[in-house]
Amino acid sequence: MGALLYLAPAAVVLVAMMAYPLYQLVQISLYDYGQAQASGGAPLEFLGLGNYAELLGDGRFWTILAQTCVFAAVCVAGSLAVGIALAVLATRIRALPRLLLFLAALGAWATPAVAGSTVWLFLFDQDFGLVNEVLVGLGFGGAEGMSWTYDRYLAFGLVAAEVVWCSFPFVMVTTYAGIKAIPADVVEAAALDGASTWRTARSVLLPMLRPLLVIATIQSIIWDFKIFTQIYVMTNGGGVAGGNLVLNVYAYQEAFAGSNYGLGSAIGVVMTVLLLLITLAYLRAQRGNEEFA
């Protein structure tokens, strides 16, 4: 009975603000829910899976889904590559350069998404940006007044660069901690047995780091798959003619700009299901070193 008393406040908030909305999301996705229905001016019309049928039959949805997956994959691969490389680098240098590296990473990590987005936009600004100026100075005359956000792929690339910038520190810090936790005598033993540095890394260190890397990867996938702020701010709501939409921004635009709450919710459900599948993978990865004590 006592436990219930201690749990109740948190449970009430979680049920009201998370479980119930999740149920509502599914429910709204089954209705034709537009502006008139939202204001109570028209009766709700049950569509069943109608919104989903509309979504899956729309080529635009598939484009955006593919776009979301590729964009997330690029961001995840970038964060992992940079994070792991720098973690390895950090184990090979003295304290002072390492401190500088960690301070810089901490700064990028701490920067709010909106602030990070604005400063990257400013650096790559068409007229007053430092990057174009430097490029022109280096002899790339074509960079004069070049827009980095007009072209779909350039814009995605720019956002991805910003995302990698602010998310590699998590990978770097976790991997670094993982490497430091490996007992030195394991590596010594491998060296005594005549293993090369490369062989040691591949056959000894990598297997020991794997659980940690799996979790860092899945965590990154979950973050990068549902990015909203960077895309919204840097491409001004989804890019020229919606060329830079990802699922999250698409759902938002459908619902709040297009007043099509039913369809927006259906996109939300699709996203939740996809992420839930990733979560299952996450749980399986956790099971190895998890004990519910």
Place this chain on the structure above:
Amino acid sequence: MSIPLRVRRPGRLLAEICAVAVAAVVAFPLYWMVLSAFKPEGEIQSTDPRPWTMTPTLENFRRVFTLDGLGGYFLNSVIVAGVVVLVSMVLSFLAAVALTRFRFRGRTVLLVMLLIAQMVPVEALTIPLFFLMRQVGTVAPAFGLNHLGSLVLVHLAFSLPLAIWMLRGFVAGVPVELEEAATLDGAGRARFVWQVLFPLVAPGLVAASVLSFIHAWNDFLFAKTFIISATENQTLPVAILVFFTPEGNDWGAIMAGSTLMTIPVLVFFVIVQRRLVSGLAGAVKG
């Protein structure tokens, strides 16, 4: 403790030069943001930007604070993040106590649900939460749309699962003997929880509260969705977009605002970085 990688001195020096160069590149956007915040208008509008300024000015800050009332938005952000931190610490502490110091049926199920709750894509809940807040507003306006209370409620919910998860480890770390001793001394459970346990898990509370603070402070999506017409109740991340206009962006003001937005998080991060990393590692490892 460190791994004896047989690196020759020149190799290490090269690695160190690389590391410092990377650090400079990574830190550069932040440097540019702060620098631009202090640059006079003319230098920002120049098509020949320089990585330094001889004439630093507070003009950008003055402009965003007086002309466009960014001070008010800053205060709103502080209120939302502050309330979220305070309330979520109390609620998550209580829940963590229940989950570690009580034995009851269904505890494991609750723990698994907590883990899953951390993975729910909260952004997908924007639409139902919008309608929920509209309804709440008819009963308790301060917690409905266009009011800061609505933001407090959602961020409270989103920060609880991780906070409970992190605190669980810290609460479990307090030896049972201590509780028995307190009971022998005549302290009831409530007294033990608040006067012995609470101070002991303070480091965990600090780490968890930083994460809660950052979530609430950085939020863009919910502030944008919930605060529609009452612009005076807007928070900093959304308010800054006012300076993006089709006629041209006021970069000086945008950078000043972004700097203001970043500094509190940066300060928190630096103060608690050790605890944060160990807390995170604990949360990742369970």
